[in-house]
Amino acid sequence: MKVLQFTIPVPHDKTVIVQKDELPHFYPHLHRHQEIQLTWIQQGEGTLVAENNMYAFRSGDIYWLGVNLPHVFKSDPSYFSPSSQKKVQTLNIFFNIKGQLDSFFELPEIKNLKTFLQNQQTGFKVPPQHTAEVSAKMLEIQESSGVDQLIHFIELLKQLSSLQRLEPLSSCSQPAAYSEHEGIRIGTIYNYIMQMYDKPITLEDVAKQAHMTPQAFCRYFKKHTLHTFVSFLNEVRINEACKKLSDGNYDSIATVAYNCGFNSITNFNRVFKSVTRKSPSEYVDSYFKSVAVAE
Structure with a gap:
């Protein structure tokens, strides 16, 4: 299949x-x-x-x-x-x-x-x-x-x-034309990163999953996803952090940061704002306000 x-x-x-x-x-x-x-x-x-x-x-x-x-x-x-x-x-x-x-x-x-x-x-x-x-x-x-x-x-x-201001899920105007082999390889890479996001992951670790050298992997991954390895990993980690923050069941923002693979709260705050354009606390406030409006 x-x-x-x-x-x-x-x-x-x-x-x-x-x-x-x-x-x-x-x-x-x-x-x-x-x-x-x-x-x-x-x-x-x-x-x-x-x-x-x-x-x-x-x-x-x-x-x-x-x-x-x-x-x-x-x-x-x-x-x-x-x-x-x-x-x-x-x-x-x-x-x-x-x-x-x-x-x-x-x-x-x-x-x-x-x-x-x-x-x-x-x-x-x-x-x-x-x-x-x-x-x-x-x-x-x-x-x-x-x-x-x-x-x-x-x-x-x-x-x-009739719905207004619909935000596209993909930033590509046309879906990428993957071959079956490329689809399997990209899927394997995605699965690995999404399963290991909370642990230290190196470029070499992920390149091994794709059976490539780190240099070849960087070119391949950027061509097929428009992401660098680091930017994709950061988005996975921030996405997981957003889920934890919106659940509301956490001890502190620092705990969320460390549980999502970040080794410092300063780096987490910087990456979080670069991805979401909000600080973690602003994100939480905005999320729960939008929930209240929807209800």
Whole structure:
């Protein structure tokens, strides 16, 4: 099975695929597919890697993933513990605008929706203040069939197309054209860094995972991710720090810093602000204010 290129099974009598998943953890490998994917995280937390960027996700989040956008929902390490009783639960909607829906999106009345789809190849996260209405429409699609399901699907697209100031998940205007071999190698590198982020990791350690010299690895990694090794590692660590800070269950910011692989609070504060454009305390204040507004 190819790690990157997936084919979503499409029933002969369906143009919109609704898939409910309940698993011990998310599928752990970087992959992509021709179908647009809308995923509602009903239960679970971890890190979403979309092309060359990463985002902390938690229960209630909804993500739109464009055509052939490489991605992986990586469950938190605790989900892989042999004693873990945790599980993830998602509701997913898949559709291919170049498949059976192709002629539908050529209708002049659907022009605005088609333009919206073409402009969202890099994906987005549904803003928190709109997740309730979007998830409600996704449930209507799940619970209906035939013409009713298609009508609810069109209503969902209309609803999503009205959202303002959507931030792209990927900074690339077009998804990267990875080969299967490159996809496996990049996925292995991502998995290693995301599992070892809280420990000292050297360039030599990661280069060994890719079976490269450090110099060759630096060129390869920058070409395929637009990140240096250090910048990617810092983003992983800051992403994990953001999850811990937003959970609110920590002794001190210094403890969070050390638990995320930083060896000094000064360096943590500097890197945190360079990645998030906020200090750790400003981030916490901003997060809980946004939660209060969404509620």
